[in-house]
Amino acid sequence: MLLSVVVTVHRAQGYLRATLESVLGQGPDGPELIVVDDASRDGSARIAAEFAARDPRVRVLTLPEHRGTGPARNAGAAEARGRYLLFLDGDALLRPGALEAMTERLAGGGPDVLLLGHDRVDWWGEVTTPEPGPGDADGDTDGAGRGPTVPERGAVGRERTPRTASGLVRDALSTTVPRLFRRSLWTTHGLRFTDGPYEDVLPVLRAGLLAADAGTLGALDRICVRHRVRRGGTFATTPGRGHFAVLDAYERLRAETGHDPRTEEARVRHLSAVRDDPGRIAPEDRAAFHRAAALPGSYASLLARETARTARTRGRAALLARRKTLRSRVMRAAYRTDLHRPLNPGLAVYGAYWNRGVACNPAAIHAKALELAPHVRGVWAVSSRHLDRMPPGVPYVIEGSRAYWRAMASATYLINNSSFPGGFTKRPGQRYLQTHHGTPLKTMGLDQRAYPALTRGAGLERIVAHADQWDLSLSANPHTTEIWDRVYPSGYEHLNLGYPRNDxxxxxxxxxxxxxxxxxxxxxxxxxxxxxxxxxxxxxxxxxxxxxxxxxxxxxxxxxxxxxxxxxxxxxxxxxxxxxxxxxxxxxxxxxxxxxxxxxxxxxxxxxxxxxxxxxxxxxxxxxxxxxxxxxxxxxxxxxxxxxxxxxxxxxxxxxxxxxxxxxxxxxxxxxxxxxxxxxxxCPYDDGHAAERVVRRLFLDEGT
The missing domain is CATH 3.40.50.12580 (CDP-glycerol glycerophosphotransferase, C-terminal domain)
Structure with a gap:
């Protein structure tokens, strides 16, 4: 048997079912699953027993009294039969395809310790990928991981840049990085989780050093484990002096490893992160923790530097805000002047998906206009964030720039599938074609009154005001025309011509x-x-x-x-x-x-x-x-x-x-x-000629 997964459970009834399913769902030849019930008084034991009754791969161990994560994991490891051990919390998830990836990586022998890629999802559903390294403050293993994170980059199947040897050791000296342990390594060296908080510092980091010294340390950077961060009710989200236990955990590690200098960087990073985590050390205890940890420098000087950095950051932000406000006023003044200049009959401004680039119905109309109405020059409004989406040679103006406001003031034709940001003033003589970007299945416009959260604060008044700017509204079918007529009540004309993007x-x-x-x-x-x-x-x-x-x-x-x-x-x-x-x-x-x-x-x-x-x-x-x-x-x-x-x-x-x-x-x-x-x-209007019909109607003023 390749793998034994040990899941420790205490007050995890809201999470446990998905955790166990994530392991068993890896396939019929999946790992041995040992669930250790740490005398949980909620429904966790019942859930574990339910899984054990229907799947022979599941075994349940019940501790007579609550002992904590360390003893519970030790009990599970003692019963394991697989060549490798994986320890999961009762609220963690084994990602789809993880077992297959681990099996492939371990083919032919495999390392003694295999580091696994991981990510986190908070209670709002936001997924982040922690930066590997011992700076993470998640010294305990209750899945309430905190510490430095970056927007999600990794996912199942995605590989990161290969790590250097030093980077591999650095990651091995972080308790937040999940890993597989060869069971023979675990038993030969008598590795055991300790009692109390931060129970994993000693065995996990010591195993990493043993594997590094033997040249048997490896990594699989595919996202294999997902930590589900709870909002509260865990040790990691309860500040107090109980977190001073991490100091003793590192003293034990020092003693066991003969004060190996490689552990010192891990210690400083981990203790600094614990100190600065509001879920662990209360502000009034941070100076005492800093002194007890013998961290570099005085806490007072550290606090002073942090205060100064914050002040500088706020000052720069205020300066940038003032500059932005001044720039906006200058732009608006120039725009008001341009509004009094004649319209350009040969200029059209296109936009799609809130200025994300050339796409959808406006893109098809623009392409056909180049063929049938070459006297009309088309420029695209694009956000600076999406400039890389612009095809070579396509004219554009950057949203909010001087050129953007000049074009919005002088163009005779405006074509968009959403809206032009910035609150432009539509002039008499301008013709605004709203192409939309889909047939409605879900409620739209004023029908969202029954679902007020959907407007995201925009307000129904703004929706109606936007519709008041339209001269023409494109429709793909009678269903759409009927809906638009009701949910966007205004005086525009419906163009029942089909969707140009479907040509x-x-x-x-x-x-x-x-x-x-x-x-x-x-x-x-x-x-x-x-x-x-x-x-x-x-x-x-x-x-x-x-x-x-x-x-x-x-x-x-x-x-x-x-x-x-x-x-x-x-x-x-x-x-x-x-x-x-x-x-x-x-x-x-x-x-x-x-x-x-x-x-x-x-x-x-x-x-x-x-x-x-x-x-x-x-x-x-x-x-x-x-x-x-x-x-x-x-x-x-x-x-x-x-x-x-x-x-x-x-x-x-x-x-x-x-x-x-x-x-x-x-x-x-x-x-x-x-x-x-x-x-x-x-699709009654779509026949491959919708763009031509729209161009002839809008630019050539031909009836359809």
Missing amino acids: VYFTAGPERAAEIRRRLAIGPDRTVLLYAPTHRDYRKGFVPLVDLDRLTRELGPRYVVLVRAHYFYGRSARLGDDARVRDVTGYPSVEELCLASDALITDYSSLMFDYACLDRPIITHAPDWAAYRASRGTYFDLLSGRPGDTPGAVTTTDDELLEALRGGEWRSAEAARLRTAFRERF
Whole structure:
């Protein structure tokens, strides 16, 4: 047996079920799982017993009295039979695919200690990846890790830059980095967790030094373990003098290692982090802790330097704010002057997705205008954060710049799929085309009154004021026209002309799709599934509702899954990238991804309405349909199975999704019948010529 996972449990009933499932869900040949119930008085013991009753891989040890994490882990290690040991807290998670990655890494022998990549998720759902190193303050092992973090970079399957030998040792001298221990190393050297807080300092750091000296220290930088940070109720979130115990832990380590100089840097970093953590050392105790720890310098001088740095930072921030305010006033004054100058009949300003670059309907209109209305010069409004998205040779102005305000004041044509930030003044004679960026399934505009949190403080008054600026509103189907007319009540004209961004689905031939696949390094014999879920207003960060590792593993190597997260989550789904699961969130054209795919797996994304133009299978995978409808509201029942409402196969669990794909439901005659009705309802205007119709109507003033 390769691996024994020891999970210690005390007051973890709200977390334990997911923890155990994360280990057992690694496959039928998964590790031995030893659950040590540290006399927990909540429902943890009942949950552990439930798992043991149905899975022979699970064993439960019950301690007669509460002993703490150290003794509980020792009890589990004594019962373990695997070649390696992994210790997890009752609120930690073993990430999907972690066991497979560890097994591959350990093939052929493996190191005595294997450091594992990890991340954290807080109670708001925000995921961060801690910087490796002993500076983290998480000296105990209750999963309430604090200390330095960076925005999430790693994810399952993603490798970081290989560590140097010194960096490897540095990480081995951090108690926050999870690791596998060869059981023979653990038993031969009599390694044991100590009683009381910070029980892992001695055995974990000593094992790291033993492996480093023997040349048997390794690392797997794939994210294998996720720590779930609790809001409170743990030792790590309760400040007090109990945290002075970390001083004794390092004294024991010094004695056991003969004052090995490598431990001193780890000690200083760890103790400094504990001192500065408000969840551990109260402000009134920090000077005493600093003196007891014999940390460099006096605490008074350290505090004075920190106070001075804070003052300098605040001073710089205030100066920058004053400069920004002054610059804004100058820009506004120049803009007010430009508003009195004649409009330029040959200038159009384009924008998409709040100035994220060239995309969507405005991009298709711009391209067609270059062909049919070359007398109109188009420039793009783009945020400075997204300048790298601008294709070479495309004119642009940076949002908020002098050139931006001059263009907004003088352009005759304004084309956007969202809005132009900054509060511009629409002039008489300007023509504003609102293209929108999707057919509405979820509630929009004034219909959000029943869900006030969705406006994010913008206010319904601002929504209506924005609609008052529109002269023309583009629509892809009668359903959309009816919704817009009600939720954006104003005097604009509806253009029932179809979506220009969908033209490519009718004009691109097989050779275009083949070229895109070659660019993505996907062979012609692979079945490509595009997984494109939408944004959840009630959830922070992108969390796929499909077990992608299981999906690709059970479907086999013939399948490739392209993962496209919503643009609200940035340019990466943070899932890694391998031969079978490809993160294409940052790929510039979603239309090209659609052309390259054989089927779409989505939930409530408006992409489904566009994809229907291709007449390719659409699978609606909606495990949280009830929650989504309750939090966001929808205009029809996507899961009803009624023709016109449902575009094809419907699944709500991973098992159902796999069965739909393996059993052929996704491309059955019934699915095709539903897709036809869906396409007839939502794609009646799309025929490959929508951009031409819009250009002729807007720039050439031709009737349609």
